[in-house]
Amino acid sequence: MIEVKDLVRRFKSGDRTITPVNGVSFEFGKGSLASIVGKSGSGKSTLLSLLGALDKPTSGDVVVDGVSLAGLPDGKLTEYRRRDIGFVFQQFNLIPNLSALDNVMLPMEFAGIRKAARAQRARELLEQVQLEPEKHTRRTNRLSGGEQQRVAIARALANEPKLILADEPTGNLDEQTGEHIIELLSSLSRDHNTTILVVTHDRGLAQKTDRRFRLQQGRLNEEVTAGK
Amino acid sequence: MSVLARSVGNAFRNKIRTAAVVAVLAVAIGLALSMLVANQAVGAKVQELNASVGTTLTVNPAGGQGFEGGGEPLTSADAATAAAVPNVTSVVGTKALRLRTETTTAGSTDPADGAAQPGPGGPGGQAASLTTSLVAAVDAGTLGTRNNAGNSGSTAARTFTLPITATGIAAEVDTAGKALEITSGTGLGDYTVAGTKALVGTTLAEKNLLKVGSTFTIADKTYTVTGVFDAGTAFGNNAVYLTLPEAQALAGTPGELSSMVVTVNSMENVDTTKTELQEALGSGKADVTQGQRNLETAVASLDSVKGISLVAFIAALATAGLIILLIMVMLVRERRREIGVLKAIGARNRTIGLQFVLEALVLVALGSVVGAAIASFASGGIASALVSSNSAAGTTGAAAQRGPAGGLPGGAFPGGGQGGPFGGASQLLTSVTANASPGVIAAGIAAVFAVAVVGALVPALLTARIRPIEVLRGE
Ligand SMILES: Nc1ncnc2c1ncn2[C@@H]1O[C@H](COP(=O)(O)OP(=O)(O)O)[C@@H](O)[C@H]1O
Ligand SMILES: [Mg+2]
Numbered sequence: 001m002i003e004v005k006d007l008v009r010r011f012k013s014g015d016r017t018i019t020p021v022n023g024v025s026f027e028f029g030k031g032s033l034a035s036i037v038g039k040s041g042s043g044k045s046t047l048l049s050l051l052g053a054l055d056k057p058t059s060g061d062v063v064v065d066g067v068s069l070a071g072l073p074d075g076k077l078t079e080y081r082r083r084d085i086g087f088v089f090q091q092f093n094l095i096p097n098l099s100a101l102d103n104v105m106l107p108m109e110f111a112g113i114r115k116a117a118r119a120q121r122a123r124e125l126l127e128q129v130q131l132e133p134e135k136h137t138r139r140t141n142r143l144s145g146g147e148q149q150r151v152a153i154a155r156a157l158a159n160e161p162k163l164i165l166a167d168e169p170t171g172n173l174d175e176q177t178g179e180h181i182i183e184l185l186s187s188l189s190r191d192h193n194t195t196i197l198v199v200t201h202d203r204g205l206a207q208k209t210d211r212r213f214r215l216q217q218g219r220l221n222e223e224v225t226a227g228k
Numbered sequence: 229m230s231v232l233a234r235s236v237g238n239a240f241r242n243k244i245r246t247a248a249v250v251a252v253l254a255v256a257i258g259l260a261l262s263m264l265v266a267n268q269a270v271g272a273k274v275q276e277l278n279a280s281v282g283t284t285l286t287v288n289p290a291g292g293q294g295f296e297g298g299g300e301p302l303t304s305a306d307a308a309t310a311a312a313v314p315n316v317t318s319v320v321g322t323k324a325l326r327l328r329t330e331t332t333t334a335g336s337t338d339p340a341d342g343a344a345q346p347g348p349g350g351p352g353g354q355a356a357s358l359t360t361s362l363v364a365a366v367d368a369g370t371l372g373t374r375n376n377a378g379n380s381g382s383t384a385a386r387t388f389t390l391p392i393t394a395t396g397i398a399a400e401v402d403t404a405g406k407a408l409e410i411t412s413g414t415g416l417g418d419y420t421v422a423g424t425k426a427l428v429g430t431t432l433a434e435k436n437l438l439k440v441g442s443t444f445t446i447a448d449k450t451y452t453v454t455g456v457f458d459a460g461t462a463f464g465n466n467a468v469y470l471t472l473p474e475a476q477a478l479a480g481t482p483g484e485l486s487s488m489v490v491t492v493n494s495m496e497n498v499d500t501t502k503t504e505l506q507e508a509l510g511s512g513k514a515d516v517t518q519g520q521r522n523l524e525t526a527v528a529s530l531d532s533v534k535g536i537s538l539v540a541f542i543a544a545l546a547t548a549g550l551i552i553l554l555i556m557v558m559l560v561r562e563r564r565r566e567i568g569v570l571k572a573i574g575a576r577n578r579t580i581g582l583q584f585v586l587e588a589l590v591l592v593a594l595g596s597v598v599g600a601a602i603a604s605f606a607s608g609g610i611a612s613a614l615v616s617s618n619s620a621a622g623t624t625g626a627a628a629q630r631g632p633a634g635g636l637p638g639g640a641f642p643g644g645g646q647g648g649p650f651g652g653a654s655q656l657l658t659s660v661t662a663n664a665s666p667g668v669i670a671a672g673i674a675a676v677f678a679v680a681v682v683g684a685l686v687p688a689l690l691t692a693r694i695r696p697i698e699v700l701r702g703e
Contacts, residue, residue, distance in 0.1 A: 045700055054572055054696040075576070081696070082574020093569045093699055097241050098234070109230075110574045155573065167700075 002028040002051070002163060002195070007060035008218075009046050020046045021057070022218025030162075031193040033186050035206040038215035044199040045167050047215060051197070052085045052165045053077040064162065082110055086156025086194075088166035088185075092148040096141035100126060100151045103140055107158040118158075125154035128191075129184060146177035153184060157192065164189075164196040170205060182208055231579060235586035239594075246591070249555055253548055253595025257676050258602030260544035264672040265603060265665070267537040274530045283495055284405040285502055287488040288515045302485040306509055310490050313505050315497040321485040322403055323396035323475035327360035327446060327468070357391070358478060361445040362428075364392050365435035366466045392432065394446060394468040395486075396475020402459060405489030408469070413440035413455030422473040426451040429465030430458045446470075447478055490516075541672075548595070549679035552588050556687035560584065560694075567691050568698030581688035588684030589677065596673045603669065 009021040020043025028034065038044050049055040051062055053069055061070040064084060072080065086107075087093075094103045101122050108118035126136050129150035140148055149169060156164050166185065170178030182198070182205045189196040198209060206212050212223040240246055287310060289302050304321070311319045400408050400415045408415070408427065416425050428438055433456045438444065442453045451470070459465050476482045492501045498518065506516045560567070570580055 049697055049700060052572070054699065078571065078574060078576055081572060087572050087699075089699065093565075093572075095566060095569065097237055106570075106575075107573045110576065110579065159574070 001030050001065055003063040004028075004051070005061045005063065007047070007050055007062065008058045009043075009050055009055065010058040019218050021050065024060070024215075024218070024220045026213070026220055026222070028163075028195060028197075030195055031189060032210045033189040033196045033198070034211040034213065035198045035200055035209040036213045036215055036220070037199075037201060037203065037206050040201065042215045043218060044215050047220070048165045048167050048197070048199055051163070052087060053080050054087075082107060083159055084162045086158070086161040086164040088149070088152050088156050088164065088169045090168040090171040092140075092145070092152045092172070094140040094148055094151055094155070097139060099137045100131060100140055100143065100147075100154075101136045103151055104154045104158055107155060111159050122154070122158070125157055126151070128157075128188070129154045145173050146180065149173060149177075149181055150184070153181070153188070157188065157194070160192070160194075162195060164194055166196065166198045168199055168201070170200065170202060178202070178205065231583050232586055235583050236590050238583070238587045239590040246594075249551070249591055250594045250598060253551055253591060254598035254602060256544050256548040256551060257592075257595050257599030257673075258606065259599075260541050260548060260676060261599055261603035261669055261672040262606050263537045263541035263544060264675075265668050267534055267541060268665070268668045270530050270534045270537065274527055274534060277527050277530070283492045283498055284518075285490040285492065285498070285505060286404070286517050287490060287505065287509065288486075288517070290511070290513055290515055300513060301481065302488060302514060304483045304485070306514065307485065307488055309508050310488055310505055313490075313501060313508050315493045315501045316490055316505070317493045318399070318491045320397065320399045320401055320405060320489045320491075321472055322398070322487050322489070323472055323479060323481075323484065324403075324486040325394040325396070325446075325470075325475055325479055326357040327362060327392040327394050328357060329363050329392075330359045330361060358394075358447040360392060360394075360447075362392055362432060362436050362468070364466055365429070365431035366462050392466055392468060394426075394470055394475065394478075396470050396472040396478075398472040401489065402464070402469075403487070403489070405491060408457045409459070410455045411458045413453065415455055416469070416471050417454075419471045420473065421471060422477050423471055424449065424451045424474070425454045425471070427455045427457050427469040428453055429467045430456055431462055431465040432467065449478070545675060545679050548592070548676055549683035552592060552680045552683035553686055555591070556584060556588050556684050557690065559587070560687045560690050564694055564698050565701055567694045568696050568701070571694070571696035572699045577692040580691045581685075584688040584691055585681060585684045588680055588687075592677060592680040596676055599676075600669055600673065603672075 004024055004026050007021055007024040008019065010017055010019045020041075024047060036044050036047065046055070050057050053062075053072075057070070061068050063069070064080070069077065069080065081087075095106070098106075101119065104122035104125055105118045108121065113121075123136065127133075131147060131150050131154070135143060135147060140151055143151065149172075153164075153166075153169075156166075164185075169185070170181050173181060185196050185198060186208060188194065198205070200206055213220050214223055287302065287306070289300060302321070307319050307321045310316060395403055397403075398419050400410075400419065402408055410427065411430060413427075416423070416427060426444075428436075428444075433439070433453070436442075436444065438453050438456075440453055440455060443450050444453070445451065446468075451468075457465075457469070459467070470478070472485075473482070476484060490501075490505060492498045502516050502518065506514070509516070567580055571577075
């Protein structure tokens with residue numbers, strides 16, 4: 001369902017050219033939890049932003065359910081992010097002055113879902129990520145890191161996306177909280193039949209995913225490890 | 229949570245900054261609204277002035293305004309001629325009399341001091357001089373004493389009072405053609421027949437303890453006060469009005485007029501009518517002047533106030549727009565990353581742009597509420613400050629213009645005659661009341677919002693250029 005074809009992203013800074021993504025190709029089925037590992041600065045975030053249409057590739061293409069992103073105008077890319085993608089960031093990136101509920105409702109508002117329906121669904125999602133009900137209406141800048149990340153995951157799930165892209169979702173959390181988050185993502189990918197791609201440099205967390213990729217010198221290689 | 233609710237929330241994210249922005253906006257908006265109110269008030273006043281007094285012409289005998297007055301007096305026939313000129317709606321003839329107080333000139337029954345005073349005795353010597361039981365309510369002052377001393381050429385130590393002006397009028401209007409404001413009693417009734425009824429000015433009535441029904445004498449004839457009028461000035465109120473035929477009879481010159489006040493049907497026709505009137509009467513016979521010349525100064529000074537207030541309104545409006553523009557540009561820069569987040573989770577450019585415009589409007593709405601309050605308190609003061617600082621210049625000009633007339637003996641006439649309407653004009657100037665009418669305030673606030681939308685649109689459009697990848701900045 002997601003095909004990545006010879007993706008290249010090149011940055012020019014001054015007279016130097018960096019190519020963190022240099023010919024990445026892979027295919028991805030529905031309902032799996034995959035991880036990408038790689039050293040800091042190896043281009044993991046760059047690759048994720050290309051998959052999520054936050055950025056445009058220098059060359060190559062991402063094809064989602066037969067639709068090529070390369071040919072889409074900005075408006076369609078916005079729609080793609082809204083409908084097909086859910087992002088989870090290392091810095092959570094919630095709107096700090098809005099409540100947890102309001103944050104989860106935002107993507108649904110952008111998708112034109114009626115207010116009552118989105119409030120209902122937002123509450124359900126916050127329950128699924130195990131945020132205590134009394135914290136649903138709390139401003140997100142008053143929540144702990146782990147709570148914020150759970151709200152962010154609920155927000156990513158809001159429009160039932162095909163693909164959730166999580167960029168080091170545990171990077172700002174302690175080990176135990178991080179493990180909880182990965183377990184949550186793992187169970188959600190099963191329950192929602194959603195593909196989740198997690199970028200991490202924590203090998204331990206990566207071990208818990210169905211498929212593991214390694215980004216090295218701009219290329220992505222699947223790690224085949226025996227047993228699981 | 230809607231876009232609007234989010235915008236309102238965002239407007240209050242940093243309360244201290246919001247308060248500061250609203251305060252600055254309120255000053256700019258308050259100033260803009262005050263200027264608009266002042267502009268409207270002054271504009272209305274200019275219109276009122278133009279409409280009420282800008283359409284009259286004064287006709288005097290040729291040379292009648294000079295020191296060496298001469299020529300032929302105006303007659304009823306001239307009034308008929310004037311009335312026949314196109315666009316003339318009314319002609320009111322007046323006959324002026326100078327009254328001197330009997331008691332002050334106890335010893336001076338000599339004719340030189342009486343009716344036979346030549347040239348200096350008034351406009352072109354056409355004001356007959358008669359004795360009266362009345363005492364002038366105005367001090368002679370330096371000019372009056374000098375003039376009187378020059379006149380009589382007799383005892384220099386004598387104390388002089390100003391003559392009182394008695395004017396015969398053919399309608400209930402003053403010498404400038406303005407309707408008389410009768411504060412007690414009634415008018416003279418029929419102004420076209422001779423009679424012993426009289427109207428006296430307020431100060432003259434006070435000085436002589438006259439009330440409605442009181443009597444006094446002119447040339448030993450007894451007159452009854454039927455009403456007291458207020459001309460608005462001391463000189464204007466040191467006067468008596470009789471019916472035209474009565475004044476003509478007193479002067480012994482039936483059918484003669486000192487001057488005529490001609491009313492033209494509209495402002496636009498005043499200039500052409502003036503020319504036509506002059507032609508019809510003959511330039512050797514009569515001088516046609518725009519009776520309210522001094523008011524032109526008033527109107528011109530008011531017009532400049534109107535111009536200043538308009539410029540200030542636009543400047544304050546532009547300032548408000550600029551404040552919004554800069555604040556919103558700052559907010560957009562500050563929230564780059566958040567805009568990236570909104571784009572990453574699928575917000576359309578126009579949704580984000582709208583959110584910022586609405587946020588700007590929330591700030592402007594708050595600024596407008598405070599600004600309107602400021603304006604409703606300050607606009608009256610601002611308007612009168614503008615008007616008085618401007619009319620100071622106007623008064624100086626008018627005083628210079630009045631100089632030669634005031635130098636005439638009996639400065640009250642025609643100096644007083646011209647001073648009267650001018651006095652009225654300066655009163656009109658200061659009586660510009662800037663009421664912050666809801667309609668004007670509403671129009672002003674609409675303009676503020678229009679400018680704010682324009683000011684906010686620029687930063688809102690800037691948000692469209694922020695790329696969603698901004699969300700990863702700093703990670
Ligand atoms: N907008 C950009 N301009 C220039 N260089 C960039 C830009 N974004 C990323 N890079 C560079 O690309 C490389 C990969 O970055 P990134 O994808 O963030 O790595 P990772 O997420 O794996 O740590 C880094 O060297 C980074 O400096
Ligand atoms: Mg990264």
